[in-house]
Amino acid sequence: MSVIYVDNNATTQVAPEVMEEILPYFNEFYGNPSSMHSFGGQVGRKLLEARADVAALIGAAPEEIIFTGCGTESDSTAIWAAIRSYPDKKHIITSRVEHPAVKNLFEYLSKNGYRVTFVPVDRQGHLDLDYLYKNLSDDTAIASIMWANNESGVIFPLEEISQAVKEHGVVFHTDAVQAVGKIPIDLKNIDVDMLSLSGHKFHGPKGIGALYVRKGTKFFPFLIGGHQEGGRRGGTENVVSIIGLGKASQLAANHLGKDITRVKELRDKLENELLKRVPSAFINGDHKNRLPNTTSIAFEYVEGESILLMMDEFGICASSGSACTSGSLEPSHVLRAMGVPFTAAHGSIRFSLSVYNTKEEIDFIIEKLPPIIERLREMSPFWKEQKSAS
Amino acid sequence: MWEYTDKVKEHFLNPRNVGVIEDADGVGEVGSLACGDALTLYLKLDENRLIADAKFQTFGCASAIASSSALTEIIKGLSLEDAKKITNDDIADYLGGLPKEKMHCSVMGRDALEKAIVNYLGEAQKKVEGQVVCECFGVTNVEIQRAVRENELTTIEDVTDYVKAGGGCGNCHEQIQEIIDEFLGRERPAVKKPPRLTNIQKIKLIEETLEREIKPALKKDGGDIELVDVDRNRVLVKLRGTCAVCAKSQITLKHYVESKLRELVTPDLVVEEVQS
Known part of the structure; x- marks a missing residue:
């Protein structure tokens, strides 16, 4: 059975071009980039190219890029750097819909001497900007607001937010793990101090991330060790993955034009057709300000895990905001923060597409999913009540 | 991904006995939409009071559907007396086991069965027992x-x-x-309650409880508490450290400090925070 992969916000296929690029660096060019000999030196030069490619994708300078082990490490590095750079400031601020990489660290800090503000979102997934601005003060060490949400795909107005945060003189970090490679990002025009990205979200390898640190930003390393990354992140470079990330960045820059438009068309088709065919279903979050590849669809009166496992029988890979899939008992904090009713949150499915999805695959999902929902609803004690009530 | 047994998958993909029995002798409903799973079980008895038919409707994850299906298969043909003896483990065992995090699905099945039997016997549905x-x-x-x-x-x-x-x-x-x-059978370290407290005894006991029970718990979260005064049954305290700036401090006060003091000193105490 072939796999129809529409779970690209979880992870993506490594691009064939990336594979080709990195393979020789496992066993052929295995030198240490820090070595004095030219065998290692050639690897060092390759890393320079990769750094430049990553920088170019987000409109940064190469020396503003620090390679890390993953998106989470980038987030942790940024947040701890701000906290250690401003030890007297005891307030930090973030949104209620962050990825656990940020959310859980802020929750940890809230129990360890920090006053934390979690900025709410409305039903559309829009951030309460007034609330954010109102809570910025001289005591604020860092504001960390994601660029785009991993579940709803809703994009925050980063330009406006960064301006306001910087006006208050507060360090601004953004977790852009879901945004990089999916929408154009140009840090020449947006005043962000630190930005996290992750390779495997845009067809690079897993286990490689990067942190952008704007020139002049106070910094404190998370891993203290060797001189690598200018002393900002000790440890021998993950050469293979860095080269992969560089190549993936090149490809992503090329995809940002018409390829992403095609992805968006497929996404729109998928959600329009599903909404047309399935009653009592709706999109979670703002329809317009959204990542072009993401849709979160709530199917009322059914439970997400059951939908996923029935789709799995057809090789369709998606994910769910339901409680049961994660092992926790409550539906996703993002959907709850948005005020999605429980009737719909438990049955919310996220489809996230990539440039590798085809029209045929989307048609296949449009054909297979509605009968699955119908079947599960026939089994559900609430569906008949709902139908007879309406 | 959950490690479901083949039997769970099979009962999920091809559940037995889905549906409604219009003239059911007993109906049991448990769960809710908000909770993420719910089951309605229908029983039909024959003249010998054996379960002739059982059907279900379930909203929930794969293991909830599989547990419901398994339950109906297990109980068909049983007498009510035997059906009463079915435990959640019987349901899980029938399915070759459930992931630990999913055991509540089997408990839901057992609960629905109990309710359906109670419903048939015409016993008044038990009010929610306990607190x-x-x-x-x-x-x-x-x-x-x-x-x-x-x-x-x-x-x-x-x-x-x-x-x-x-x-x-x-x-x-x-x-x-x-x-x-x-x-x-673990004894919790508790301060023994003397029956009637004099004022001095009460204040001493409040102090003791704060020191022994409450302060260590607050300190774990980086907070601290100071006793300012005791006025009849009003306990006036000041919060320090993280507690003082924590938005949850009111909740901490009301729910934690008060309930501890009420439990260990005397049940009519009221805790109030004094602003410094």
Whole structure:
């Protein structure tokens, strides 16, 4: 059975071009980039190219890029750097819909001497900007607001937010793990101090991330060790993955034009057709300000895990905001923060597409999913009540 | 991804006995949309009071559907007396086991069966027994005690896996721990309550309780508490450290300090925070 992969916000296929690029660096060019000999030196030069490619994708300078082990490490590095750079400031601020990489660290800090503000979102997934601005003060060490949400795909107005945060003189970090490679990002025009990205979200390898640190930003390393990354992140470079990330960045820059438009068309088709065919279903979050590849669809009166496992029988890979899939008992904090009713949150499915999805695959999902929902609803004690009530 | 047995998958993909029995002799409903799973079980009895037919409707995950399907298969042909003896383990065993985090699905099946039998026997539906401990999922102390006793649960996590209690905000973890401790026969270090307290005794006991019970707990979260005064039954305190700036401090005060003092000193105490 072939796999129809529409779970690209979880992870993506490594691009064939990336594979080709990195393979020789496992066993052929295995030198240490820090070595004095030219065998290692050639690897060092390759890393320079990769750094430049990553920088170019987000409109940064190469020396503003620090390679890390993953998106989470980038987030942790940024947040701890701000906290250690401003030890007297005891307030930090973030949104209620962050990825656990940020959310859980802020929750940890809230129990360890920090006053934390979690900025709410409305039903559309829009951030309460007034609330954010109102809570910025001289005591604020860092504001960390994601660029785009991993579940709803809703994009925050980063330009406006960064301006306001910087006006208050507060360090601004953004977790852009879901945004990089999916929408154009140009840090020449947006005043962000630190930005996290992750390779495997845009067809690079897993286990490689990067942190952008704007020139002049106070910094404190998370891993203290060797001189690598200018002393900002000790440890021998993950050469293979860095080269992969560089190549993936090149490809992503090329995809940002018409390829992403095609992805968006497929996404729109998928959600329009599903909404047309399935009653009592709706999109979670703002329809317009959204990542072009993401849709979160709530199917009322059914439970997400059951939908996923029935789709799995057809090789369709998606994910769910339901409680049961994660092992926790409550539906996703993002959907709850948005005020999605429980009737719909438990049955919310996220489809996230990539440039590798085809029209045929989307048609296949449009054909297979509605009968699955119908079947599960026939089994559900609430569906008949709902139908007879309406 | 969950490691479901082939039998769970098979009962999920091809559930037996889905549907409604219009002239059912007994109906049992458990769960809710908010909780993420719900089951309605229908029983039809024959003239010998054997279960002639059983059908179900379930909203929930794969293991909830599979547990419902298994339950109906198990009970068909049983007498009511034998059906009463079915436990959640019987349902899980029938399916070749369930992931630990999914055991609550089998408990839901057992609960629906009990309710359906009670419904048939015309016994008044038991009012919710006991007091709600977990407010997120509406689980009572009686239900938790039963799950702990029947399944020999020893941790809060276990309790959450079986009856969901404690799986939401986490505010009830302490109460769940107390129920587990009670079952395990663990004595909690408690200050013995003298029957009637003089003023001096009361103040001393409040001080003692603050020092022994409350301060260590607050300190774990980086906070501290100071006794300012005791005026009849009003306990005036000042909060320091993280507690003082924490938005939750009111809740901490009301729910934690007050309930501890009421439990260990005297039940009519009221805690008030004094602004410094």
